[in-house]
Structures are given as C-alpha cells and as structure tokens.
Amino acid sequence: MKMEMDKENIVQAVVIMDTFNSNFSPLTDNKPMGFLEVAGVPLIDYVLESLALGGVGEAILFCCQNGQKIKEHVQKHQDNKSLWSLTMDIQILMSDTCQTMGDVMRELDAAALLKGYFVLAGINSITNMNFASLLEQHKQTCKKDKGTAMTLVYKKLSWEHPLISSDRSTFLAANENTKKVLVHKRYRPKSKEKIISLPLDLVLNNSEVKLHHNLVDTNIALCSPTVPPLFSDNFDFQTRDDFIHGILINEEILASSLYYTLLKSNQYAAAITNWKTYQTVCRDILHKWVYPLSIESGLYSRDKYTLTGNLNFVENSAMLSRSCVLTENTLIGAKTQVQDNTTVTKSIIGKKCTIGNNVIINGSHIMNNVIIKDNCRISNSFIDDNCVISEGSNLHAGTIIAENVKVESGSDLKGRIECSIDNDKKLQKSESSGTEWEESSGSSDEEFIGFDKVWSDSESCYSSISSADSSLPDSPVPDDTKMFLQEVIDSLARGYDEKLKCDYLILEINSSRYAYNIQLNEVNFFVVRALLSMPVLSEAKNVLTTVKDILKYFRPVLANYIKSKSSIMDCLRAVEDTCLNCEWLDGKSGQILHLLYEADVVDEDSLVDWYAELKENANPFVKQPSLVKFFEWLQEASEESDDSE
Amino acid sequence: MAPLESLDIELSEKHIETVGKFVADIRNNKLSGSEQIAEATLTLVEKIISESNATARELCGVLRAAARRISSSLPLELVAINMIRRVLRAIRDENRASVDQFQSGEGVGESLQGLVLATPARHSIVPSTDQDLREPIRDHIAELRTELETMRSSITSQAREHVRADEVLLTFGASALVERFLRPTQNRNCKVVVAEGTDVGESHAMARRLSNSGVSVTVINSSCVFAVMSRVNKVVVEVQAAMGGGAVLGDAGLHSVTLAAKYYKIPVVALAPLYRMLPHHLYDPQNFGSLSSPLQTMEYADCGSDSLQVLAPKFDFVPPDHITLFITNQGGSCPSYIYRLLSEIYDPKDYQI
Known part of the structure; x- marks a missing residue:
C-alpha cells in the first residue's frame, strides 16, 4: 500500500529518443540520436543524468529506431550502477511505425503508461533544471485553470546569442499575470520579417500582455494527463508546434490552454537542433555552464580529467607529445595520442584517437578511434568514429565525415559530406582515383550540410x-x-x-x-x-x-x-x-x-x-x-x- | 604497504548501492551543507559497519573502499572522506587496544622503553583478534555525533576570547558559522564589515540578519577590501579545508582578502571545525583547482560570444603565513601546529585513502 502511495508522487518523464529530422544526417542514419557525442559524452547520458538530478523518478524512453541499441546501453549503465540508475526507473518503449512526435504521443496514449502529470523532453535537450519543482509549479497552474494542457519551458537569452540566431526563433505573446500563452510563432533562421501582427482581442481581453522575442525553446514541456488524449483526438497534430498552434486556435473547442515558464537565471537549458547549436552547447559544457552536468557525466568517477590552463581538459590516460600545443577550449579523450608539433584549438577529440605530427586542428569535433596522419589541416569539421585521414589532407569549412571513411592523402575537402556506402563498394573506391569520390559525393554538394549552413526546417523529415x-x-x-x-x-x-x-x-x-x-x-x-x-x-x-x-x-x-x-x-x-x-x-x-x-x-x-x-x-x-x-x-x-x- | 592496507577489499554489490545512494543524494543536493554531509556520512558508515564482518581488518578495508569510491565520484567533497578517516582511526585504536590486551599483561606502552620496543609489533601485521569491534565503534560514532552537534557552540563560545571591545572585524562572504561567531559582539560595541563573496545575495542576507540582531554592519564590495583593511582590527573567515602545513582552502576570493590583511599585518582568524581538517600538505591543482559553474557569477543570457571565458574556481588556496590562528572545536591552534592536530584525529595510514 505504501509503495502505491509513493508511486503516485513519483515524477514521470517521457523522453522521445528521435528528433524526426535529418539535421544530423548521415551521422544519425545508422545509430540513434542518443549516441551522438557532445563534448565526449553521448546525449543519452546527459539526458538520463539531468533527469535524475532534476528529481525524476521514472523515465520512459520512447525509441522509434534502433531501440535495441539503446536498451543495451541503458542495461550496461544499470549493471555498472550509474548514479541515475539508483534513483530512477527506466522503461524503454519501442515502435518502428512512429514517424512524428504526434505518433509517439498517440502510442503513449494507447499504452496508458502515464499516470498523471509528466515531463516531456526530447533527447536533444541539455539542461540542469529541476524538473520536480517545475512540475509542481505546473500542477499549481492546473489548480487555477482546469484546462491547462501544457507548460512550455523557455530560457531567456540575449537576442544575439547563437542559440537564438542559429535556430528558428520563437515569438511569444502571453498574459503577464497568469503566464498564459496567447500567440506563438516560429521564424525561420535569420528571418527578415519585420512586422508582427497581433489580434486586437489580445489587448482587449488581457490587462497586461508580455511579448517575448528572445526565448530559446528547450524542447521540454510539462504536461497534464490530457495531453496524450488530445494528440489522439487530433490526428493532424504532428509536432509539438502543431499541438501548440492547434490548441491556441481551437482553445474553446478543445477546452485546453497553454502556459509558459522561464527558467531562473541560474539554470541552463538548450536543445541541440542543428550543427550550430551543437557547437554552442559543446562549448557551454566545456565552460561548465551546465554544471553539474559536465564532460564526466555518465561516469561514476569524477577525477578522470585534468584541467590545464585556458580550459583545456585532458584525460589522464591521454598521451600528449611534449611539443604539441593545446591553445584553448580543447578536450582530449582517453587513450588518445597527440604527436609532435601538433596544435589543437577549440576542438574536441574523442577516445583512442591518434593524431600525427604537424597537424593543425581548429574548431573541429573528432569522435572516437579516428586516425589523423601527419601534416593534416582540419578546421571547422566533424569527423565521426573510425575514420582515417591520410597524410597532408586539408578539411575545412564544415566538412562532415561519416563513420568508417578513409580520406585519401592530399585531398582537399570543403563543406562536403563524406560517407561510405557499403564495404565492398568502399574497396573499389580505395583502388580508383579520387574522382569517383567526387562523383559519389556530388549529389550532396547541393545539400551542403556544413557548420555554416542555414538549416532545413527542423520538423520536416524531407531534405x-x-x-x-x-x-x-x-x-x-x-x-x-x-x-x-x-x-x-x-x-x-x-x-x-x-x-x-x-x-x-x-x-x-x-x-x-x-x-x-x-x-x-x-x-x-x-x-x-x-x-x-x-x-x-x-x-x-x-x-x-x-x-x-x-x-x-x-x-x-x-x-x-x-x-x-x-x-x-x-x-x-x-x-x-x-x-x-x-x-x-x-x-x-x-x-x-x-x-x-x-x-x-x-x-x-x-x-x-x-x-x-x-x-x-x-x-x-x-x-x-x-x-x-x-x-x-x-x-x-x-x-x-x-x-x- | 601499511599492514591494514594489505586487505584491499572491493565493495560488495549491496555496499556499492548504499554508497551510490549517498553520492546521489549529495549530487542531487538532497544533502547540502558540510554539517549535514558529515552527519549523513556517519549514518552511512554505521550502516556499512553493521552489514560487514566484525574484524578490524575487514572493517578498515570496507571503509577505505567506500571512501575511495566516494572520493572518485565526488573529488571535491572533502568532509565525507574526513569523517570516514576519523572512524578508521577509532577502529585502528580499538584494535590496537584489544591486541595489546590480548598479547601481554606486561603493559605495552607504559614506559618509554616499552613504547620503543613495542613499535615494531604495532606496525607488523596486526593479528586479527576476531573480536567483535562493532560495539565499541558504535560508541565512537555516537561520540563523533555529539561532537558534530556541539561543534558550532564550542567554536562560537571562543568568540569572547578573540573579539575585544570596539574592534572592527572584517569577514568575507556568507557563512553560518561566522555569523554565529560574530553575533555575540553586539554587546561589545564592535563594528563588522562584510565583504561580498561570490554569492552576493547570501552575503547581503547575512549582513541583514547580523544587523537585525544588533550588530553594527557595513557591507562593502570585495574589490574595496584593500582600502578598508587599514581600519580593520581582525579578519574572521570560515575555511573550506585546513591543510597539513597550515595552508587553507577557502571560497574563491579569500586569497586577496588575506593578502591585504598580511600587507597591513592584520591578524586573520580562520574558523575550522575538525571535519575540515585535510591531511594533505600540498596544494594539488588537479583536485582542487576545479571549476564550478560560472552561473553563480554571471548570467548565461549575455554569454553568447565564442571568445568569452568565464572561470569560477571552486576554491582559493591561501598559504600558511596568511593565517594567524585556527579556531577548531578543540580550541585555538596556530598554523604550524595543524600537522599535530591531524595526527591526533587521523591515523597516518589513512592520510592516503
């Protein structure tokens, strides 16, 4: 009986393990989004730890693809007695048919797993907020307004902040006293729209209206039990934005309303939606803005990294040559070797990598088991696991290299996506000249998913x-x-x-x-x-x-x-x-x-x-x-x- | 290798879970404040002891393993490890006493000669007496508990000896212990200057509480400490850790305050409860140079620029010659005496966990 009582008070959280877009393609093609490493730690570890720190007692992970891999990962952590596994129960749901967030919510409604109020988060949100107290706040709002469906969580930043300027920014008009959302609009990045039209009712019906333009959507919402049924009733709700707009338009019909809350200034939250926000969040983690989440999240022990001046973090088992230079904001992972006269600036290098002599790495993200040979120049690029970059290569301007690619020596790649197709095909390639590479990647030129690109609509699954x-x-x-x-x-x-x-x-x-x-x-x-x-x-x-x-x-x-x-x-x-x-x-x-x-x-x-x-x-x-x-x-x-x- | 270390026990599943819960509680801020953590550590130790075998070697092994695990997951949580060290000391003492009793009636340690002769025996492998040490250890833990409870009052009761009438006292940042220490000064016509610490709001709140209780308080910015220092008679601060050589780890910013005090030859009184005694002599930047969140000094909202770095160190290292006097719950002691205090409360074998 007591157990049941306790269960009622447990904070439930739903984490949707996919983002339903191809912003991180081709990296997320074969592995789940949760395994994308941000500052050396997979996203899933950050999310689980932040949920546990935020007082969540039961987390439901909803996987739409690669569920098995996630299950194994969670199991591994539970066996190792990761801290979150002691205070939080994990349930993993899998469904291959879900194509959008709306489908997920409908599935959850059918499964009837949610007992009451819950936290809805995406796999791409990184935060140190206190979920439990925010959910409590949401319950208080519900007491005042029975129709409360969702409280949206935003972080207020300055207008020029990269998290706002490189993503679809949000415009919000809300009743200042009750925090009820009245108008919600999304802009595309760097929109030149100058005029915002607000309905007259807005001003007539509310004594005080607050307009926000500098909010970062954290992709986190606090939901009432009515949310999953609302998704089931309205089959055209595909995304959270659809839901928000649907509710705002049909407020009377659906008898639901939305509220918003701003995070306190000492809390951090951001969502990784594209390569630019990815870089920003990486930097914030290195700079400890997300404390207590850090580069050591997901590990039990916290004394693995040495901080050497100017925010260079070096794992204790990494081997640095005497003559290599770490300029600033770098992270060198476990068992990585950096050899003579190599310079690393503002970059993150994963585990078990080998970096040769006279390499210059600048503003890049290098994942695990990568071999970079001598005299390479790498700037503003992303290199995924198990790649080999041969001598004298030059990668720059937003080059993305997918898993298991071997880059020929002396190649010059600029703003391109390189990925291997099949094993046997790759063999052919390594024999033939570099032109075939060009042909095979020619189609992706147009797509150009570099770090500097303006991103496709984050909800649209079609490139x-x-x-x-x-x-x-x-x-x-x-x-x-x-x-x-x-x-x-x-x-x-x-x-x-x-x-x-x-x-x-x-x-x-x-x-x-x-x-x-x-x-x-x-x-x-x-x-x-x-x-x-x-x-x-x-x-x-x-x-x-x-x-x-x-x-x-x-x-x-x-x-x-x-x-x-x-x-x-x-x-x-x-x-x-x-x-x-x-x-x-x-x-x-x-x-x-x-x-x-x-x-x-x-x-x-x-x-x-x-x-x-x-x-x-x-x-x-x-x-x-x-x-x-x-x-x-x-x-x-x-x-x-x-x-x- | 020291004799009792030879038994390097790995924690059992059950203990890993208990220690993990303890660590999670600290990380989730369910336990906050060093007093609370010290208390919880004692509870944890009691639980571990009651679930382990009773011999001294095993108890020591388990507790050391637990301490290692805690320190690897919370490298900055010094209090918990210190409390475990004290329990370890009690176990070793208890064991020694029972071995002495067991071995001979001829009174080891009664004469100087006896002590000298007995030393090798003490350092050789202690014959495990198979005696159930748990009861006496529980008594020791209860003693430590009472010590914790009376810690504040025994430190603050010494205020009378150190604060004279009409003095100007300067403190840095907010600390409940310093607040209690300074409160009795209301009758002595003292003036208290509070320099804002990293948490400005807390410092202001403390100043307000002090002034409500009748103390005359002035709040200054931490940047004007040097200018004010010439008029100050004494600096009173709480420290995060008192180290072997008499050096101190304090809140970030403390060093500049004590540096100013040294320049003007103003005495610095450091309040250090016993659980803050850290048996390290060296300043180890790998462990203590770590950064905490810059959110406590600056809002994230404005920090969009890539070239901006905000560093918020957790601790400040203050060298021994900046501190005039430590006040512990056992009375005052000068920096050069701290090593002695350490060997009294910890066993040297446990300095390194």
Whole structure:
C-alpha cells in the first residue's frame, strides 16, 4: 500500500529518443540520436543524468529506431550502477511505425503508461533544471485553470546569442499575470520579417500582455494527463508546434490552454537542433555552464580529467607529445595520442584517437578511434568514429565525415559530406582515383550540410534533395495528388470568397493532406500552385493585382507552409510549374516572383540558388524575358544595398 | 604497504548501492551543507559497519573502499572522506587496544622503553583478534555525533576570547558559522564589515540578519577590501579545508582578502571545525583547482560570444603565513601546529585513502 502511495508522487518523464529530422544526417542514419557525442559524452547520458538530478523518478524512453541499441546501453549503465540508475526507473518503449512526435504521443496514449502529470523532453535537450519543482509549479497552474494542457519551458537569452540566431526563433505573446500563452510563432533562421501582427482581442481581453522575442525553446514541456488524449483526438497534430498552434486556435473547442515558464537565471537549458547549436552547447559544457552536468557525466568517477590552463581538459590516460600545443577550449579523450608539433584549438577529440605530427586542428569535433596522419589541416569539421585521414589532407569549412571513411592523402575537402556506402563498394573506391569520390559525393554538394549552413526546417523529415526527386515538375501528377490539388484550390477559393480565417484553411488543407497521404514538401508545392491557379485569376482582368490581393490575403497560409529554405525551393518550383501550365500567367513569371519577394515569402538567396539551378538544367523557362528582367533588377538592388552599407 | 592496507577489499554489490545512494543524494543536493554531509556520512558508515564482518581488518578495508569510491565520484567533497578517516582511526585504536590486551599483561606502552620496543609489533601485521569491534565503534560514532552537534557552540563560545571591545572585524562572504561567531559582539560595541563573496545575495542576507540582531554592519564590495583593511582590527573567515602545513582552502576570493590583511599585518582568524581538517600538505591543482559553474557569477543570457571565458574556481588556496590562528572545536591552534592536530584525529595510514 505504501509503495502505491509513493508511486503516485513519483515524477514521470517521457523522453522521445528521435528528433524526426535529418539535421544530423548521415551521422544519425545508422545509430540513434542518443549516441551522438557532445563534448565526449553521448546525449543519452546527459539526458538520463539531468533527469535524475532534476528529481525524476521514472523515465520512459520512447525509441522509434534502433531501440535495441539503446536498451543495451541503458542495461550496461544499470549493471555498472550509474548514479541515475539508483534513483530512477527506466522503461524503454519501442515502435518502428512512429514517424512524428504526434505518433509517439498517440502510442503513449494507447499504452496508458502515464499516470498523471509528466515531463516531456526530447533527447536533444541539455539542461540542469529541476524538473520536480517545475512540475509542481505546473500542477499549481492546473489548480487555477482546469484546462491547462501544457507548460512550455523557455530560457531567456540575449537576442544575439547563437542559440537564438542559429535556430528558428520563437515569438511569444502571453498574459503577464497568469503566464498564459496567447500567440506563438516560429521564424525561420535569420528571418527578415519585420512586422508582427497581433489580434486586437489580445489587448482587449488581457490587462497586461508580455511579448517575448528572445526565448530559446528547450524542447521540454510539462504536461497534464490530457495531453496524450488530445494528440489522439487530433490526428493532424504532428509536432509539438502543431499541438501548440492547434490548441491556441481551437482553445474553446478543445477546452485546453497553454502556459509558459522561464527558467531562473541560474539554470541552463538548450536543445541541440542543428550543427550550430551543437557547437554552442559543446562549448557551454566545456565552460561548465551546465554544471553539474559536465564532460564526466555518465561516469561514476569524477577525477578522470585534468584541467590545464585556458580550459583545456585532458584525460589522464591521454598521451600528449611534449611539443604539441593545446591553445584553448580543447578536450582530449582517453587513450588518445597527440604527436609532435601538433596544435589543437577549440576542438574536441574523442577516445583512442591518434593524431600525427604537424597537424593543425581548429574548431573541429573528432569522435572516437579516428586516425589523423601527419601534416593534416582540419578546421571547422566533424569527423565521426573510425575514420582515417591520410597524410597532408586539408578539411575545412564544415566538412562532415561519416563513420568508417578513409580520406585519401592530399585531398582537399570543403563543406562536403563524406560517407561510405557499403564495404565492398568502399574497396573499389580505395583502388580508383579520387574522382569517383567526387562523383559519389556530388549529389550532396547541393545539400551542403556544413557548420555554416542555414538549416532545413527542423520538423520536416524531407531534405531538399528528396523533394526535388519527388516533385519533378515534368512528372505526370498522380491521381491522388491531382485530387489533393483540386481540393486545396476549392478550399482556398471558398476561403477567399467567404473571407474565412486562414487558420481554418490551414486545418482544412492539413486534413486533406492526410486524407490523400501527401508528403510535406508536396503540400508546400501544391499550396503555392493552388494559390496561383485559383479560378478568380482566370477571369480577372488585371491578373497581377489579383495575385497581389490573393497573396496578401493568404499570407498566413503561406507563412505556415513556406518557412524553410527547402520549402521556399518547393514554392519556386510551384511558380515555375504554374507559369508554364496556366495561360493566364504566361510571361508574367518575373512579376509573380517580384510579388512573392515583396511579400517576404521567398528570400533573395533562395531565388538566386533557384535561378542557378534552372540555368544548370538548361530549363527553357530561364529565357522568359520577365524572369531575366526580374533577376537583373534583383542583382542591381542587392548591389545597391551593398553599396549603401 | 601499511599492514591494514594489505586487505584491499572491493565493495560488495549491496555496499556499492548504499554508497551510490549517498553520492546521489549529495549530487542531487538532497544533502547540502558540510554539517549535514558529515552527519549523513556517519549514518552511512554505521550502516556499512553493521552489514560487514566484525574484524578490524575487514572493517578498515570496507571503509577505505567506500571512501575511495566516494572520493572518485565526488573529488571535491572533502568532509565525507574526513569523517570516514576519523572512524578508521577509532577502529585502528580499538584494535590496537584489544591486541595489546590480548598479547601481554606486561603493559605495552607504559614506559618509554616499552613504547620503543613495542613499535615494531604495532606496525607488523596486526593479528586479527576476531573480536567483535562493532560495539565499541558504535560508541565512537555516537561520540563523533555529539561532537558534530556541539561543534558550532564550542567554536562560537571562543568568540569572547578573540573579539575585544570596539574592534572592527572584517569577514568575507556568507557563512553560518561566522555569523554565529560574530553575533555575540553586539554587546561589545564592535563594528563588522562584510565583504561580498561570490554569492552576493547570501552575503547581503547575512549582513541583514547580523544587523537585525544588533550588530553594527557595513557591507562593502570585495574589490574595496584593500582600502578598508587599514581600519580593520581582525579578519574572521570560515575555511573550506585546513591543510597539513597550515595552508587553507577557502571560497574563491579569500586569497586577496588575506593578502591585504598580511600587507597591513592584520591578524586573520580562520574558523575550522575538525571535519575540515585535510591531511594533505600540498596544494594539488588537479583536485582542487576545479571549476564550478560560472552561473553563480554571471548570467548565461549575455554569454553568447565564442571568445568569452568565464572561470569560477571552486576554491582559493591561501598559504600558511596568511593565517594567524585556527579556531577548531578543540580550541585555538596556530598554523604550524595543524600537522599535530591531524595526527591526533587521523591515523597516518589513512592520510592516503
């Protein structure tokens, strides 16, 4: 009986072990996200330790792939009596069918494992917050407002902080007194959007409204028992953002509300969403901002590293040559050898690596068992396990090397992803010249997932390359997608005629999307296509002004779909497609693009990229005079603005 | 190798779990404050002892293994290891007494000659007397408990001897012990200057409490300590650890305060309960140079720049010649005498765990 009483008070946490995106591809292709090492420690160890430190008594790890590996890892720690295993029970759930976070929540609802309030965290959140006290705070909120579904946890930072500027930043409007969230918006990185429109009700209904623009989403939320059923009832909730928007739009219908809380200034929290945030978090861990989480997390003993001046951490079993130089912010893992005249700056080197003579390593992350031979130059790169970098190689500008790759000597890699395909194929490669490497990696040039890249929409599971394949403009439109397109056109036309709210239209489009099983990138494509092929246009006398009106009216719809670079490319492809197929837009492509550009739907970089792509494919579309004129204008405008600066 | 060390026992599963829970409690901040940790260590030791074999060698082996495990997972937690060292001392003493009793009636150690002759016997492998030492050890632990309970009052009761009327006293940072020590000065017309430590809020709270209890208090920034020092009569601080040679590990920033005091030849009184006595002579930067979270000095929000480093050392090392007097719960002692105190409370074999 007493045990049952205790069980009720135990803090439960759900950790979703996948991020459902390919931001860390190809590293996370074969191994779970939880095994990605941040400052020498796998993410999963940080997460488990932070949960235990935060007072969580039972953790449910939900794995959508590679569950077995995670199970073994946890088992190993439990056998070694890691500290968290003494105070926390771990349950591992596996499901291969889940594709999104929404699926996970529905599965959890079906499994009925959650007994009450719980903490919802992602595998990529690194924090030293106290979960138990925050959950208690959430329960207090629930007492005041029975409909409370979720309390979102944010960390407030300065606006220029890399965690904000390199991720999709959040805008939040909330009631200052009750901390109830009223408006929630996500921007794409470095968004140039200058205007935020807030509904008038916001100000009329609340005595005090606080607007936040400098919040970091920690990917942690405190949930009421109503959250999993809400996901089950609303099949179109795919991500947490969907959930948030759904709740905010249909607050009355769903009888739920959202609250937010800011972490205290002495607590740290961040989510690793892309390579930039990865680097920032690595640095923060080295600088001890996440204390008590540290480079020794997950280990029982805490006296393995020696701190030598300027924040260089060296494992006691590492062997450093007398003449090697560690400049600053470096971490050298166990049994790693660093040989003569090598310089390491702001880098993390894993376990059992061998670094040769006269190597310069700068701002790079090198995982375990890597061999770097003499005279290499490595800067701003990521090298995964078991790689061999041969003599005199030069890796720079965001090169990512996946597992088990052998880089030929003297190669010069810049901003590329290298990965081995199969073992037998690799053998062939090592025999042939370096050109084959170039060919095999040529396709990834376009994708360029370097450290400096602007990231694809973190929730979209489709990289730009797959979208190009699946929505080739020339391919015949399959029946389902045709019907979907027609349905979207109908919805939009009706919405335009009856002046419906755009939020409802988004819901409508989303539900047709599921009905016809359309992928996200295709939705982006078809929504833009539908906008440009609305029946109003074919009858309109002045097509351009009508297009302008339509764009203005459907701005929120576009904003919902066209967020990331890949979706902008989808959008541009849709423009191309419609301009070729619809006679009323014939020869007006330049103007349409201009309108889209002015409405801030597409940005200059993507336009230039798209144009370059068209030229490369020798697309006849390129030669349209209006298009040529538009790009001349664009170039002039950008040159002018450069001059004025 | 010292005789009792020869029995290098690995901890059993059950003990690993108990020690692990103890470590987890400290890491999760369920136990905080050195007094509380010292208490909990005694409870842990009692539990381990009651679950182990009774002979001295085994008890020593188990406790040393536990101490090793604690120190490897919490290298900065000095108090817990010190408490285990004291229990070890009790076990060894108890064992020695029972062996002496067992071996001879001729009274080893009664004459000087007897002592000299008996030494080799003491250092040879102690015949395990198979005697159940657990009862006497429990008594010792109970004694240590009472010592802990009376620690504060026995230190603060010495305040009268060190604080004269009309003096100006300076303290650095917040400390409950110093607060208790300074509180009786209200009747002596003393002035207390509180220099802000790393935790500014705590320092202010302590100053407020002191002033509420009738002491005249001035709070200064730690950067103006040097300027104020010339007017101060005495510096009173609590230390994190008193080391063998009379050196001190204190809160970060203490060194600059004692340096100023040395320049002006102001006496520095260090309050050091016995559980803070650390049997190391050398300053070992690998263990004690570690950093704690910079969050206590600066907000994370502003620290986005890659070129910014915020270092927040956990301890400050103060050399022996900066300290005038240590006040322990056994009375005052000068820095050069600390080594003696150490050999009284610990067995030299346990200096290295």
